[in-house]
Amino acid sequence: MMKQYHRIQVAVDGSKEADLAFRKAVLLAKGNNAGLEILHVIDTRSFQNVSSFDSEMVEQVSNDAKEKLQKYYNDAKEAGIDDVHFSIEFGSPKAIxxxxxxxxxxxxxxxxxxxxxxxxERILVGSVTEYVTRTADCDVLVCRTPENQN
Incomplete structure (x- = not known):
């Protein structure tokens, strides 16, 4: 018997891979009658390279992320998921x-x-997906194919 999931987290960053993961997470949440947590992590290391740290830049990045997450949230609601939330976190994407x-x-x-x-790039930077699959304490689904492809 397959495991029944209750709380599903999907990490999104605006990429097509993240969009694919979101669509599959919505299907899984519906199929399991599970809650869906949509997560975007703003990597604070990206601001360390800016010579004059500007709080307006951080605010703009946060506002852009919030707009994207609101769209994901609306799409999940329209798909029939009642228990859906979104969060913006700051820090290391891998750890968060x-x-x-x-x-x-x-x-x-x-x-x-x-x-x-x-x-x-994987050797130099390290893949967030690779880290998550190797170290997370719960199940991890890595999405590579569209939701309608077997």
Missing amino acids: IAHDFPKKHQIDLIVVGATGLNAV
Whole structure:
């Protein structure tokens, strides 16, 4: 018998891979009658390279993320998911997606998109998806195909 999921987390960043993961997470949430947590992590390391740290830039990035998350939220509601929330977190995407957020929200399934990084970038930067699949305490689904493809 397949496991019944109760709280599903989907990490989104605006990429096509994240959109694919979101669509599959919606289907899984509907099929399991589960709650859906839509998560976007703003990597604070990206602001360390800016010579004059500007709070307006952080606010703009946050506002852009909120607009995207509101669209995901609306799409999930239209799909018939009643228990849906979205969150914007700041910090290390790897730690937040794999550990901090799931623990705080009792997540039992994390849905992520497969990365588009090439081998050199994975070695130098490290893949968030690879880290999540290797270290998360709950099940992880890595989405590579459209939701209507077997």
